[in-house]
Amino acid sequence: MLIVVGGHTRNIGKTSVVAGLIAAIPEAHWTALKITQFGHGVCSSDGEPCECTVADPEHPFAISEETDRSGRSDTSRFLAAGAGRSYWVRTAAGQLGHALPALRCIFDTSQHIIAESNSILQFFKPDLYLVVMDFAAGDFKPASLQYLDRADALIVVDHGVDQPEWSGVSRRLWDSKPRFYVRPPQWVTEAVAARIRGLLNSPSTASGAAGASSVSMVLPGDRR
Numbered sequence: 001m002l003i004v005v006g007g008h009t010r011n012i013g014k015t016s017v018v019a020g021l022i023a024a025i026p027e028a029h030w031t032a033l034k035i036t037q038f039g040h041g042v043c044s045s046d047g048e049p050c051e052c053t054v055a056d057p058e059h060p061f062a063i064s065e066e067t068d069r070s071g072r073s074d075t076s077r078f079l080a081a082g083a084g085r086s087y088w089v090r091t092a093a094g095q096l097g098h099a100l101p102a103l104r105c106i107f108d109t110s111q112h113i114i115a116e117s118n119s120i121l122q123f124f125k126p127d128l129y130l131v132v133m134d135f136a137a138g139d140f141k142p143a144s145l146q147y148l149d150r151a152d153a154l155i156v157v158d159h160g161v162d163q164p165e166w167s168g169v170s171r172r173l174w175d176s177k178p179r180f181y182v183r184p185p186q187w188v189t190e191a192v193a194a195r196i197r198g199l200l201n202s203p204s205t206a207s208g209a210a211g212a213s214s215v216s217m218v219l220p221g222d223r224r
């Protein structure tokens with residue numbers, strides 16, 4: 001099973017939602033992924049500025065497995081929440097495809113995957129795609145908008161704002177989708193956890209025989 005948690009901008013609680021879901025559903029024995037893409041002039045090996053170009057074949061992606069459960073990184077938080085394994089995937093912008101063979105190896109050795117990412121939807125069809133939204137945050141990344149119509153449900157950070165401040169975002173893309181309202185520090189409600197448990201206990205995933213290796217790939221021209 002693959003659960004993907006995305007969001008329309010930075011610093012709105014995506015990591016907290018992923019950590020909350022891991023803690024709420026420990027029986028899934030999660031493998032957690034955080035996928036980060038960097039722009040021109042930044043190396044995916046360490047996230048720092050460098051002289052290499054994004055086309056450099058020596059620097060298309062890097063994957064690090066987290067081992068520190070007491071650290072302050074996002075991947076450490078996933079381990080502290082109860083994930084069995086946790087990985088940080090870094091790629092140059094638009095170059096996630098280079099990491100697919102390595103990601104497939106992780107999938108093949110995992111029972112259930114939870115990923116903090118929007119870009120992974122370019123290649124995989126998740127069992128559930130949750131989008132974290134904050135109506136008080138005006139920014140809406142183009143990459144997030146690209147996949148918004150594929151969201152199965154929204155996790156709305158409740159700041160008492162009824163209408164979003166976004167511009168250029170059609171209401172039809174999100175208005176009819178189920179919403180789970182959260183108020184930090186509680187980032188996960190029992191309702192959304194129950195929905196994932198329902199998937200976990202469905203006939204297709206309950207045995208765990210196929211694991212995350214059965215996750216479907218997105219074919220050219222396929223939107224779902």
